[in-house]
Amino acid sequence: MLQITEGSHAVAEAVKLCRPQVVSAYPITPQTHIVERLAEMVADGDLNGEYICVESEFSALSSCVGASAAGSRVYSATTSQGLAFMAEVVFNAAGMRLPIVMTIANRALGAPLNIWNDQQDSIFLRDSGWMQIYGEDAQEAMDLHFIAYKLAERHDVLLPCFVCLDGFIVSHTFEPVDIPSQKEIDEFLPAFNPLHRLDAKNPMSFGMYATPDCYQEFRYEINAAMIRAKAAYREIAAEFKAKFGRDYTGLVEGYRLEDAETAIVAMGSICGTAKDAIDEMRDAGEKVGLLKIRSFRPFPSEEVRTALKGVKNIAVIEKNISIGSRMLGAVGLEVKDAVYKDSPNIFSYVGGLGGRDIRKRDIKQIVQWAKEGRNDCFFGLREELLK
Amino acid sequence: MTAAELIAMAAFKSNVYSQAFPAFGVERRGAPVQAFVRFDDRKIRLRSQIYEPDYIIVQDITLLKDVNVFAGLKEGGIAVINTEKDVENAPAGVKILKINATKIALEVLGLPIENTTLMGAFAAATGEISLDALKASLNERFAGPLAEKNIRAAETAYNIVKGEM
Incomplete structure (x- = not known):
C-alpha cells in the first residue's frame, strides 16, 4: 500500500526489513535522517541488531568490515566528506570481498564546503571494487537495497555495494512509497550465508599481505566478480519483479528511445525531470529519449550500446566532473567507450553541481546543444562569477 | 516544512499523487525557509x-519586507497569508486570502505554531484537499490531545475562510 514518507525514512525501513545484524554509521548531512531513524529502531527494539556509535566514518566502515568478516549482515550510510574519509576502508572492504551494503546520499565534495547534491562522491570511488547502483526516486532507492543485499551476498559475486540516491532531492522529499512487508522480504532475502568467515574453530585471515607473486590475481578476481555481477543483478531483479511487480531488471532503462534521434543519458533523480521534459519535446515533434543508467559499477557497456543503437546525438548529463579529462564527465567516458563505433556525437554536459537546480528548460537546452554538436561543456554556468 | 508535509499527506489521502520538499539545507524551525x-x-x-506556483502560503508577514513571496505566482493564483493587515505589493490578478492564524493557533494550541491552522485555511481557499483528508493526516501525524487540538485549529480556520467565501 502506498504511503507518504520521506525518502530517508523509506531507506531506513528498507534496511530494517533486510534485518542487518550490525549497523555502524556516523551522521552527516544529508544522510542523517536515515541513520537517526535506524538508531531509533534499534533503541525501540524494532530492529534486532546492534547499532555501533562510532567517532568517525573511518571507524564506521572499519567496524562494518570486522562484523561482515565475522559473518554478519551489516549496513552503513554516508556521503561526501564522510565517504572520502572512509576511502581507505572502502577499498579494503572490496578487496576482502565483504558484501556490505552502504547507502550514499549523494553530495558534493569540498572545498568549498557544500552540503548539496551532486554525484562526485560515489563516482570518485568508481575504481574501488564496490558495485554502484542509483535510484531515481524514493521507491527505487528503497527497493534497490533489497536487491543489493541479495546481489552482494551471492557467492559468485561477494562484492560490497553502494546504493546511491540524490542527497536532499530524494532523501529529504516526501512522496508516496510502497513499503513491502517483513514476510515478503524474508521470502525474497534469506539470511546471509557467508562463504568464508572469521571462526575461532577454523581460523583464517582476511585482507592480509599479498606479495607480487599473488596480488595481481586478487585484483583479477575482483574484476571477474564484478563482471559476473551483471548477470546476477538481472536474475535477482527479475525475481524481485516477479514478487513485487516493480521492474528494475535492466542495468540501464530506456524511456521513449524508440526512433529517438537524440538521447539524454543520466543517473539518479534527474531522470524524472528529464522524462517530463522529453514528453514535452515529443509533443512538439522532437524525437528525443532517455537512457537511465541504473548501474554505474558494473558498467553495462553492452546494454548501453544496444539501447543507443541508431541514435544520432547522445547528451550525457554529468553531476560530476573528472577534472582534467577532455570529456569532462566520468559517465560520458563510459558511454563513449560503449558506443563510439556507432555514433560520433557523444557529449558530456556537466551541471547541477553542488545542488544547483536542474529544470526542464536545462534538459531542453542540452538536447539542442547535442543536435548542434556543441562540445563537452558546463550547463547552467553563471558566467558573471567567472574571472 | 511540516505544513508542506502535512498538505502532501492530506492531498495523497484525497487520492492524488503528491510530493513535498524543503528549500534544501536550510530547513530549521524559526529560520526563514x-x-x-x-x-x-x-x-x-x-x-x-x-x-x-498556483498557490502560496505565507506563514510570517514580516518576510514580505525582504522577500518577494509573490514571485512567479500565476495569474488567478491564491495567496494565503497569516495576517489581518493590508497586504502591499500584491500583484494584480492574484487572490489574497488573509487569516490571523497566529491568533487561532495561540487560542487553540497555546503556541504560535500556525502550520495546521494555515493548512485549514488553504484547504478551504483552494479546495485541493478535503477537510476529512486533512483531519486524517493530522490524526496520523499527531497523537491524542495534540491531534484533537490541531484538528480544532485547522477546522476553525477552515470554517472562517469558508464563511468569507
Missing part, C-alpha cells in the same frame, strides 16, 4: 524547485 508541494493525477517525476 521555503518548502514546496506538488499535486498531480499521476506519479510525479519532476524534481526541480517550483518557480511558478
